[in-house]
Amino acid sequence: MSKYNVYLVAASDVQDREQTACEAKELYKSPMFCACKTFVEVQESPWLILSDMHGVLWPDAMIAPYTPSQLSDDERMVRVERALNHDVIANTLISILGMSPPAGTTAANWRKSLMKDTTFTLLGESDSLGMAMTELTLAGAKVNFQHKGIPA
Numbered sequence: 001m002s003k004y005n006v007y008l009v010a011a012s013d014v015q016d017r018e019q020t021a022c023e024a025k026e027l028y029k030s031p032m033f034c035a036c037k038t039f040v041e042v043q044e045s046p047w048l049i050l051s052d053m054h055g056v057l058w059p060d061a062m063i064a065p066y067t068p069s070q071l072s073d074d075e076r077m078v079r080v081e082r083a084l085n086h087d088v089i090a091n092t093l094i095s096i097l098g099m100s101p102p103a104g105t106t107a108a109n110w111r112k113s114l115m116k117d118t119t120f121t122l123l124g125e126s127d128s129l130g131m132a133m134t135e136l137t138l139a140g141a142k143v144n145f146q147h148k149g150i151p152a
Helices: 031-043 073-083 086-097 107-116 128-138
Strands: 004-010 047-051 055-057 118-123 142-145
Touching: 004 031, 004 086, 004 128, 031 118, 047 128, 055 073, 055 086, 073 086, 073 128, 086 107, 086 128, 107 118, 118 128, 128 142
Parallel strands: 004 047, 004 118, 118 142
Antiparallel strands: 047 055
């Protein structure tokens, strides 16, 4: 059993393009994203958004609409891999969970144990979720992934 459970919801190509900038959780408008957002908000668990353009976002991060076709497949992969780098995702967890390091623990050891104590549940539809599963597993986290959709 993990100490921490975090949902990672895939962003979508369907966006509110009339906005100049808005919270990430309000930008994406696909039926799948909206269903996942509703699901995680009911769970009252921490959640993040995985965007091919922006990487891992807090739901209330302010971003502007973008066209996913602006990115080549190689650029998308680089951005997602960078966002899911062990230290980057550990620091994101520390922030979203409002944590402080235990006394006498080095930052590197704390990040490593934090990843081992975290289960990520991947939700939505995106090829990037498969890469997220790989990167998070390599970082030591436990990952639940149902390959499209939300848990039953």
